[in-house]
Amino acid sequence: MTHQGRKLHLEPLTEADLELVWEAEKRAYSHPWSLGNFRDALKANYPSYLLVAQPQPSDTSRRTSTGHILLGYWIAMLGVEEAHLLNIAVLPEHRRQGWAVWMLESLAAWAGAQQAQWIWLEVRASNQAAQQLYRQFGFAPVGNRKAYYPAGQGHREDAVVMSLNLKLRAVQCQQPIGVANERTEHESTK
Numbered sequence: 001m002t003h004q005g006r007k008l009h010l011e012p013l014t015e016a017d018l019e020l021v022w023e024a025e026k027r028a029y030s031h032p033w034s035l036g037n038f039r040d041a042l043k044a045n046y047p048s049y050l051l052v053a054q055p056q057p058s059d060t061s062r063r064t065s066t067g068h069i070l071l072g073y074w075i076a077m078l079g080v081e082e083a084h085l086l087n088i089a090v091l092p093e094h095r096r097q098g099w100a101v102w103m104l105e106s107l108a109a110w111a112g113a114q115q116a117q118w119i120w121l122e123v124r125a126s127n128q129a130a131q132q133l134y135r136q137f138g139f140a141p142v143g144n145r146k147a148y149y150p151a152g153q154g155h156r157e158d159a160v161v162m163s164l165n166l167k168l169r170a171v172q173c174q175q176p177i178g179v180a181n182e183r184t185e186h187e188s189t190k
């Protein structure tokens, strides 16, 4: 697929790219997963995908084992009729270009293909960027988990639990163009 003039695709995370992803993780988060967390996800066969692009002449960053540029990644797990998003990140230099939305689309397509009806996730209460992304995608906040995340200096931070009803989303995506336009116009008057 081509997006923003770049050819990109998802490829499964393998052992060969674990260190590269961990380096990305440390740049993406204040409290990153450990290398062991990524290894465990692979061992558990959790669906783990890299969003990669063909390198451009200006790209100087380290290549993946398949010779691509790493833009981001997502890792999920499957439950009974639901998927749980465990990690999603876009490298800082590639943000605000729609890559996270693109990855959420791929997650929703994967989850739908597994007969999941819901996607669940937790997000730090302070992570307004991610919450805005999820809300824009159709997730709704459904609760809080107190002191869920480490926050440094012995403190903890709450998680906001969010869910996406995949069936509802599929119906909304199938609305005739006229109806979708009406909604956009209505929302833009708020």
Ligand SMILES: CC(C)(COP(=O)(O)OP(=O)(O)OC[C@H]1O[C@@H](n2cnc3c(N)ncnc32)[C@H](O)[C@@H]1OP(=O)(O)O)[C@@H](O)C(=O)NCCC(=O)NCCS
Binding pocket: 028, 029, 087, 088, 089, 090, 091, 094, 095, 096, 097, 098, 099, 100, 101, 102, 122, 123, 124, 127, 128, 129, 130, 132, 133, 134, 136
């Ligand atoms: C959150 C994150 C994945 C977003 O990735 P991204 O590729 O920049 O997001 P997109 O370009 O697809 O943005 C889609 C929408 O999300 C919202 N959004 C994304 N970043 C935002 C920010 N910094 N502030 C406010 N809204 C933001 C906007 O509504 C945006 O649409 P717009 O660009 O048209 O305004 C990225 O910032 C990241 O990797 N953060 C660190 C890791 C993280 O927090 N992961 C989530 C853990 S729960």
